[in-house]
Amino acid sequence: MAFTLPDLPYAHDALADAGMSKETLEYHHDKHHKAYVDKLNELVSGTEWDGKSLEDIVTGTYDKGAVAQNGIFNNASQHWNHSQFWEMMGPNSGAMPSELEKAINDSFGSADEFKKKFAEAGAGQFGSGWAWLVKNSDGSLEVTKTENGVNPLCFGQTALLGCDVWEHSYYIDFRNARPKYLDNFLNNLVNWENVASRM
Secondary structure: OOOOOOOOOOOOOOOHHHOOOHHHHHHHHHHHHHHHHHHHHHHHOOOOOOOOOHHHHHHHHOOOOOOOOOHHHHHHHHHHHHHHHHHOEOOOOOOOOHHHHHHHHHHHOOHHHHHHHHHHHHHHOOOOEEEEEEEOOOOOEEEEEEEOOOOHHHHOOEEEEEEEOOHHHOHHHHOOOHHHHHHHHHHHHEOHHHHHHOO
């Protein structure tokens, strides 16, 4: 069964007022994400991974010792990452649900302190990668960052929130100002209801 590009859960121009332009979503979703899906289908065809779930492919092809991951992993992980990313954003970011806010306060002291740590992780990721809020197997919350397409699945963690810090995710709207992009993401784009649903 071939993987398919998921539809955006909102119109291409729905996030424009919140700082992510229609042009960014047209390039990022319609071109970059589609390229990962197309390449993944090409690479897994006829292999042991043909017909396996995306999660099984990500965890099964991840090599923690490799500096550059293999092609199947790279495309599978980026397909998974982006599929989560679109859902983690929305046109009406709103307030954090109380259950999520309590968990964040317990783990980081305050929502502001969490946002500071998350933004620092994203800004401090050298080169391409992602910033994450994850839930560990013991239930604790942690802010992490990963290189390239590596994601929390690789470490047995649950991804609650992820932000793409590859340049293609912000260069049209923010040029080289990654910290500004991260600040805008946290304060205007995150769908906190979706984050809470992942708890």
